[in-house]
Amino acid sequence: MKRTLKTVILLGLSLGVAASASAESLINGAGATFPYPLYSKWAFEYNKISGLKMNYQSIGSGGGIKQIKAKTVDFGASDAPLTAKDLDESGLTQFPMAIGGVVPVVNIEGIAPGALKLTGTALAEIYLGDITKWNDKRIAAINPGTKLPDEAITVVHRADGSGTSWIFTNYLSKASKPWADRVGFGTAVNWPVGVGGKGNEGVATYVKRLKNSIGYVELAYAVPNRLTYTELENKDRVFVKPTADSFMAAADGADWKNAPGYAVVLTDQPGKNAWPIAGATFILVYKNQTNCATAKDVLKFFDWSYRNGSEMARSLDYVPIPEKVYSVMEETWKKEIRCDSQVVWK
Numbered sequence: 001m002k003r004t005l006k007t008v009i010l011l012g013l014s015l016g017v018a019a020s021a022s023a024e025s026l027i028n029g030a031g032a033t034f035p036y037p038l039y040s041k042w043a044f045e046y047n048k049i050s051g052l053k054m055n056y057q058s059i060g061s062g063g064g065i066k067q068i069k070a071k072t073v074d075f076g077a078s079d080a081p082l083t084a085k086d087l088d089e090s091g092l093t094q095f096p097m098a099i100g101g102v103v104p105v106v107n108i109e110g111i112a113p114g115a116l117k118l119t120g121t122a123l124a125e126i127y128l129g130d131i132t133k134w135n136d137k138r139i140a141a142i143n144p145g146t147k148l149p150d151e152a153i154t155v156v157h158r159a160d161g162s163g164t165s166w167i168f169t170n171y172l173s174k175a176s177k178p179w180a181d182r183v184g185f186g187t188a189v190n191w192p193v194g195v196g197g198k199g200n201e202g203v204a205t206y207v208k209r210l211k212n213s214i215g216y217v218e219l220a221y222a223v224p225n226r227l228t229y230t231e232l233e234n235k236d237r238v239f240v241k242p243t244a245d246s247f248m249a250a251a252d253g254a255d256w257k258n259a260p261g262y263a264v265v266l267t268d269q270p271g272k273n274a275w276p277i278a279g280a281t282f283i284l285v286y287k288n289q290t291n292c293a294t295a296k297d298v299l300k301f302f303d304w305s306y307r308n309g310s311e312m313a314r315s316l317d318y319v320p321i322p323e324k325v326y327s328v329m330e331e332t333w334k335k336e337i338r339c340d341s342q343v344v345w346k
Helices: 036-050 061-069 084-090 120-128 137-142 163-175 177-182 199-209 244-251 292-308 310-315 323-336
Strands: 008-011 026-031 053-058 075-078 092-107 154-158 195-197 213-218 231-233 278-286
Touching: 026 061, 026 292, 036 053, 036 292, 036 310, 053 061, 061 075, 061 163, 061 278, 084 092, 092 163, 092 199, 092 244, 092 292, 092 323, 120 137, 120 154, 120 163, 120 177, 120 231, 154 163, 154 199, 163 177, 163 213, 163 278, 195 199, 199 213, 244 278, 278 292, 292 323
Parallel strands: 026 053, 026 075, 154 195, 154 213
Antiparallel strands: 008 053, 075 278, 092 213, 092 278
16 A cells, blocks of 8 residues: 555654663554554653654554565554454464544534434444435434534545444444445445545545535544544443543443453443444554564563553543553463564563
């Protein structure tokens, strides 16, 4: 996939950190745009204390999976968890780094953030092309008293292989049988209608520019772009706003320990406060490493992020992985990740 200045970032310029063996270290990663704001912040802060630089290509989960399988990067990043079978066949191990939420966003004149309510059924009908105007009686019935325009809806979706799309379409498949039967879910699907944008950034840009449009982005992209998010009805039939608290409510019952590859799916979870389109974002690394120093640098960075990045995550509307979960995962690092037949993480 073609790289641009917007999708390739070099994080962590030298800030006068004393020279050391790790001061010249560079780790390379690629993948999900969903966690890009968070990884950027973590990398910047970690560089201040370690000198390590991170080159992360925000190209989408599909691209990240391809690059780690091709061994062109030190780690891949995906919001769509790989299955245990795929991990075993590829020689990879997988662990979650943060939890966030995918948010429907709209550009409708006179509609403030959180003022428009949608159900999963209505959202699916919009993306199926069955609802084509904002004042459709199915949307009006959910929003009594709200003035909705007699205007055609412009649907915006991802054009690239996307973990954000995986989470979004996984939810639609649970919320709508017609969607499950006609489209299904995946990092890339055959979208019935709409225009495609590359990355969360591309979708956010389209929605911001196109009147009467609807799209879906991670909340960390909705807030800085001043996009109008919707409320969404959850499994308990309660309309909720997308917040770090509602994402955490969706993750409360997750059984990380017993999920193969920690591949927990957080869409359409029960709970009156749960946001229905929540999801974790994952890191992929090889079990058998060839560069021992780089392998250790990668794990040291993510260990630091677990232990020191919680407040930074919350400030960007992500939910940090609980300590009891990442402690278990780091035990997995000790068991599974090797270099020259030696344990990498001790």
